[in-house]
Amino acid sequence: MFNRKGALLSLSLLLTAPLAVAHHSTANFDQTKEQTITGVVSYFAFTNPHSYIDLEATADPQSGKAEPYKVFAPGRVLLIRYDWLLPDLKAGDKVTITGAPDRKDPHFMYLKSITFASGKVWQRSQQIPE
Numbered sequence: 001m002f003n004r005k006g007a008l009l010s011l012s013l014l015l016t017a018p019l020a021v022a023h024h025s026t027a028n029f030d031q032t033k034e035q036t037i038t039g040v041v042s043y044f045a046f047t048n049p050h051s052y053i054d055l056e057a058t059a060d061p062q063s064g065k066a067e068p069y070k071v072f073a074p075g076r077v078l079l080i081r082y083d084w085l086l087p088d089l090k091a092g093d094k095v096t097i098t099g100a101p102d103r104k105d106p107h108f109m110y111l112k113s114i115t116f117a118s119g120k121v122w123q124r125s126q127q128i129p130e
Helices: 002-021 076-081
Strands: 035-045 050-058 067-074 094-101 108-115 121-123
Touching: 035 067, 050 094, 067 076
Parallel strands: 067 108
Antiparallel strands: 035 050, 035 094, 050 067, 094 108, 108 121
């Protein structure tokens, strides 16, 4: 009987282990720095476990050159819990985003705040888990 229980336990651990590591770290973002970009949203994935915003944006307003950016954000459940509604953001909206830049990719960042086209400002609180 022990062998059967042991085998079932081993199989259970083997099958659930990927779920335990599926939530990855945000260590690739430099939380000591901030970058602000302004641009037009091309795609918004309001999903779990994380949401993503794709936009054509400029980090340097004087250059005026728009480049593709991807912004990593908390998941849908957390965004809704902290006053973000689906209609707040859609493709075609002009937004200003401040975030922590990725350590390697200058066009990837972790969302800290966003000013929506409506003027509403959403600020990532320290209460929101990563």
